[in-house]
Amino acid sequence: MRLGFISLLLFACQAPQKQQDDFTQQTPAEQGASLFSMHCAQCHGEDGKLGASGAKDLSKSRLTDAQITTILKNGKGAMPSMKALLESDENINLVLSHVKGLRQ
Numbered sequence: 274m275r276l277g278f279i280s281l282l283l284f285a286c287q288a289p290q291k292q293q294d295d296f297t298q299q300t301p302a303e304q305g306a307s308l309f310s311m312h313c314a315q316c317h318g319e320d321g322k323l324g325a326s327g328a329k330d331l332s333k334s335r336l337t338d339a340q341i342t343t344i345l346k347n348g349k350g351a352m353p354s355m356k357a358l359l360e361s362d363e364n365i366n367l368v369l370s371h372v373k374g375l376r377q
């Protein structure tokens with residue numbers, strides 16, 4: 274019983290570290306896709322078309338890089354600022370490339 278509890282604790286502590294390692298081993302395109310799945314897909318959908326909470330269809334969006342960056346940093350309407358979640362300008366640029374790749 275006690276052993277089970279300890280291994281559960283160990284697992285809980287190791288999991289985020291492993292995720293971090295996986296992330297740094299990904300290509301930039303994969304990192305952009307991971308960030309999008311983690312922070313954006315719940316509203317926009319993996320393909321950008323979900324539209325939950327009034328989210329805009331990213332496959333149809335034609336905003337400039339600067340406009341997208343501003344929305345990611347400041348939020349817009351029902352979309353909260355993503356600055357803290359994305360952590361760095363580098364991550365913002367990775368997710369920005371992914372978003373543009375969803376265009377049709």
Ligand code: HEC
Pocket residue numbers: 308309312313314315316317325326327328329330331333334335336341344345349350351352353355359368369372
């Ligand atoms: C809580 C839901 C939610 C999350 C999470 C979210 N968005 Fe949004 N997003 C919205 C909503 C709602 C809008 C429409 C804002 C408006 O115009 O009023 C929007 C608009 C946008 C737009 C502007 C599209 C256009 O053409 O006007 C972009 C680009 C965008 N989101 C990208 C992202 C990215 C990238 C992420 C993840 C880092 C993300 N969003 C996370 C809800 C969300």
